[in-house]
Amino acid sequence: MKPIKAVLIEGDGIGPEVTRAVVAIFNAACVPMEWTPHKAGLAALSAGSEVLPAKTIDAIKEYGLALKGPCTTPIGKGFTSVNVGLRKALNLYAAVRPVRSLQGVKTRFENVDIIIIRENTEGLYSGIENEVTPGVVTCMKVATEAACLRIALWAFRFATHRKRKKITVFHKANIMKVTDGLFINCAERIHKKDYPNIDYNTLIIDAGCMRLVQDPSQFDMLLLENLYGDVVSDLCAGLVGGLGVVPGANIGDHGAVFEAVHGSAPDIAGKGIANPLALLMSGVMMLNYVADERDDVSIKKLADKIKNAYNQALADNCKTRDLGGEMGTDAFAKAVIERLGG
Ligand code: NAI
Numbered sequence: 647m648k649p650i651k652a653v654l655i656e657g658d659g660i661g662p663e664v665t666r667a668v669v670a671i672f673n674a675a676c677v678p679m680e681w682t683p684h685k686a687g688l689a690a691l692s693a694g695s696e697v698l699p700a701k702t703i704d705a706i707k708e709y710g711l712a713l714k715g716p717c718t719t720p721i722g723k724g725f726t727s728v729n730v731g732l733r734k735a736l737n738l739y740a741a742v743r744p745v746r747s748l749q750g751v752k753t754r755f756e757n758v759d760i761i762i763i764r765e766n767t768e769g770l771y772s773g774i775e776n777e778v779t780p781g782v783v784t785c786m787k788v789a790t791e792a793a794c795l796r797i798a799l800w801a802f803r804f805a806t807h808r809k810r811k812k813i814t815v816f817h818k819a820n821i822m823k824v825t826d827g828l829f830i831n832c833a834e835r836i837h838k839k840d841y842p843n844i845d846y847n848t849l850i851i852d853a854g855c856m857r858l859v860q861d862p863s864q865f866d867m868l869l870l871e872n873l874y875g876d877v878v879s880d881l882c883a884g885l886v887g888g889l890g891v892v893p894g895a896n897i898g899d900h901g902a903v904f905e906a907v908h909g910s911a912p913d914i915a916g917k918g919i920a921n922p923l924a925l926l927m928s929g930v931m932m933l934n935y936v937a938d939e940r941d942d943v944s945i946k947k948l949a950d951k952i953k954n955a956y957n958q959a960l961a962d963n964c965k966t967r968d969l970g971g972e973m974g975t976d977a978f979a980k981a982v983i984e985r986l987g988g
Contacts, residue, residue: 647678647944650936653705654681657715658688659910660920660975665715667922667979668929674983675955677933677948682709687717687728687910698731706736710901711936713929716910726773732903733766738896739793740800741766741875742931743907745882745892750960751969758862758885761810764875765797765829766896771872789825789871794832800897801833801869802841812845812866813837816854816874829871855881879907890921890968893928895935904932918974921966926956926982955985 654669656662672679684702691697706712717728732738741764747756774786805813815833819826830848837846845866849857851874857864858878862885870878883892889908896903906924914920933949936942964981965971973981 647942648940649678649680650933650945651680651682651709651711652932653702653709653712653714654683655686655702655712655714655717656683656689657686657910658718659716659912659915661687661689661715661717661910663915663918663920663975664906664922664925665713667975668713668926670979671922671926671952671955671982671986672929675948675952675986677952681713686714686732697725698728698735703732703735706732706901706903711932712901712903713925713932714903714905715925716906716908718910718912729905730771730773733896736896736898736901736903737767738898738901738903739765739767739796740804740897742804742895742897743875743879743882743892744931745879745886747886748891748960749957750963750965751887751891753885753887755862755885758882760862760865760882761804761808761867762875762879762882763797763801763804763867763869764879765793765871766875767872768793769825769872769874771876787822787825789828791828791832794829795836798833798836798869799840801867802836802844805844805867806841810844810867812847813869814846814854814865814867815848815869816851816878817848817871818851818874819848820850826871833869851878854878858882858885883907888968889924890966891923891927893924893926893931895928895931897935902932902935904928904935918976919967920975921968922975922979923956923966926952951986952982955982958985 656665684705686702719727743762745760747758768788770787772788776784817826817830883889892907894907930949937945959981966973
């Protein structure tokens with residue numbers, strides 16, 4: 647099998663711990679990875695380079711593929727988010743976050759299966775903030791027709807490819823009539839023109855969140871602008887066991903960066919107790935992405951092998967503490983490795 651070349655960014659906080667676990671599982675599964683390690687975030691700063699080094703971006707551009715641990719962003723001061731910077735620099739406009747109930751992970755609901763598509767490049771995340779006069783500050787929400795049409799088209803295409811039935815847009819166009827109004831208008835145009843066979847509806851985001859926690863099974867795919875996608879992703883993570891079990895992909899036309907939805911979890915960093923599953927699942931998404939790109943069934947088989955192994959581990963009650971178990975990061979990785987054969 648042709649090697650899979652990808653950049654590996656360990657990230658900050660629990661990043662190095664969970665990344666190490668994922669690499670060990672990939673090695674044990676004989677995935678033909680050729681990792682090129684690069685730094686970003688606090689790790690890059692400590693090594694004396696910029697927070698988002700140009701060579702990290704260039705390497706991802708070269709390989710078109712990266713697996714990334716979480717990077718810390720200081721609150722209320724300091725450097726701007728490395729994660730946002732990377733998505734913008736590489737134009738990774740579509741974030742994909744599958745949220746699914748897992749066997750062995752007991753939560754309030756049993757049949758959650760939602761795919762969140764988040765617009766990744768604009769909205770309030772544009773970081774355009776301004777102090778008009780002392781005590782008066784503003785933040786600009788940017789929505790462009792091009793980006794709104796692009797993400798809507800991407801979402802409907804994805805839905806078709808994955809045989810999903812329905813897309814729901816959460817919005818606040820009753821208040822942000824122009825920006826969120828444009829977002830839903832674009833989604834509606836794409837739906838009507840090219841994808842009338844896929845069900846489509848819109849919900850004001852506050853009511854949407856209430857419905858999500860009452861009965862998530864009524865949702866199939868959610869299409870959201872940047873900030874709503876960020877917030878609703880964590881809400882949905884809470885429906886299936888928490889941030890330790892929700893993977894993600896940031897996809898553009900020329901490459902993709904795979905990372906968990908969770909952050910660097912400074913509260914548990916260095917303790918060896920972080921759940922590596924979200925990053926492992928992101929790695930499995932990466933393999934499926936490469937399998938699709940290359941039209942290579944053998945890579946898909948490797949992805950399935952790892953997926954079956956972690957599902958079996960959970961079903962056998964091998965769990966980290968966030969899921970109510972007692973295992974540490976390495977012990978859970980070992981439990982997955984032991985189940986790769988069958
Ligand atoms: P967080 O996701 O790091 O942590 C929230 C809570 O979930 C914490 O209690 C943490 O211990 C727990 N948690 C998260 N991942 C876990 C895992 N794998 N296993 C077990 N428990 C886990 O969110 P928080 O605290 O808001 O952010 C911390 C830092 O991470 C901030 O600097 C933030 O900017 C950054 N961040 C980075 C992201 C990225 O790199 N894509 C995404 C989200 C936040």
